[in-house]
Amino acid sequence: MPPVDPTAAYARKGRGAASNPEGRFESVRHQAEDDGWQSLLLDEDAPRPRTEVTGERARSVITRNDSPDIAFEQALNPYRGCEHGCIYCYARPSHGYLNLSPGLDFETRLRAKTNLAEVLRAELARPGYRPSPINIGSNTDPYQPVEKRWRLTRAALELLAECRHPCTLVTKNALVERDLDLLAAMAHENLVQVFVSVNSLDNHLAAKLEPRASAPHRRIKAIAALAEAGVPVGVLVAPIIPALNDHDMEAVLEQAHAAGARCAGYTVLRLPYELKTLFREWLALHAPQRAAHVMSLVQQMNGGRDYDSDFRTRMRGQGVFAQLLRRRFEVACRRHGYGRARDLQLDTARFVPPRKSSPQGELF
Structure with a gap:
């Protein structure tokens, strides 16, 4: 079988990115050329790239946040890269720090922090540690396959439950149901809140937009399972992509509330760094007739550019279309009686620092 050009842009079944361009920190660029002997295989018969997971030893696992538009102060991400393959993922450019591509590499060449629990235990046990809710899944999905x-x-x-440390989780995978035993017990002590991301109810669109995440209807069922178990659960309609999935906003909010979600939030599409090119490639392949219209509205919400990093507007956008989205969201939330995510104050007073790991074990 002839080799596959990893940099060529074409649709790959089960993957979100259409190509594997070098990251912004790379000084060398690769470009394949067809020699006339069909050395480039660019059709759906090409072998699919497999997911490779490499273990790594983390030196720290809790990251601190001081961005004024983000609600949490602390975050934890067990994995680098995400197999869900969401083409819109704002975390894709972070793979450049590993000398890997934000394209296919981001969803196929993953890093797992194998010593996460050990390092987390040490960080929580530090004398000066001040507890505040840790968000799990701020960058990549903690329940990816x-x-x-x-x-x-x-x-x-398990460690956070042992220490009675509060946390929030963000996911778009029904695998969260596996941990209902822990989550229900933590919820009983006001230590956890879960947010399920659902940005469309169209299974066909989701299969292309976020190919290895749980189907939208399955995420709605996960919301119902969490709510039934007594776990506070909210829905995130994120990201909203104009002229692609924005028409589903009200329907998502209606179904999520019926399933048991009691708070809601939304963000608009963000295209930092290499993500601009990757998303345009995706549009050309999967929505060519509306690609220009989508990007025109995206630019209207970003002051004429593909992306504006201003903290005041990057999450919700600016301009007429952004105002319309905000009005629609507020009306739908009032209709269904949604509260705000910040209305639930998780309990930090129960925190008990863990003992540091010791080769002598527990003697007393």
Whole structure:
């Protein structure tokens, strides 16, 4: 079988990115050329790139946040890269720090922090540590498919439950139901809140936009399972992509509320760094007739550019279309009686620092 050009842009079944361009920190660029002997295989018969997970030893796992438009102060991400393959993921450019591509590499060449629980225990045990809710999944999804094997999110939750440390989770995978035993117990002590991301109810669109995430209807069922178990759950309609999935906003909010979600939030599409090119490639392949219209509205919400990093507007956009989205969201939330995510104050007073790991074990 002839080799596959990893940099060529074409649709790959089960993957979100259409190509594998070099990251912005790379000084060398590769470009394949066809020699006339069909050395480039660019059709759906090409072998699909497999997911590779490499373990890494983290020196720290809690990251601090001081961005004024983000609600949490602390975050934890068990994995680098995400097999869900969401083409819109704002975390894709972070793979450049590993000398890997924000394209296919981001969803196929993953890093698992194998010592996560050990390092987290040490950080929580520090004398000067001040507890505040830790968000799990701020960058990559903690319940992406590889979590079934590696169970790093589960390990983090077990430690947080042991220490009575509050946390929030963000996911678009029904695998969160696996940990209902831990989550229900933590919820009983006001230590956890879960947010499920649902930005469309169209299974066909989701299969292309976020190919390895749980189907939208399955995420709605996960919301119902969490709510039934007594776990506070909210829905995030994120990201909203104009002229692509924005028409589903009200329907998502209606179904999520019926399933048990009691708070809601939304963000608009963000295209930092290499993500601009990757998303345009995706549009050309999967929505060519509306590609120009989508990008025109995206630019209207970003002051004429593909992306504006201003903290005041990057999450919700600016301009007429952004105002319309905000009005629609507010009306739908009032209709269904949604509260705000910040209305639930998780309990930090119960926190008990863990003992540091010791080769002598527990003698007393």
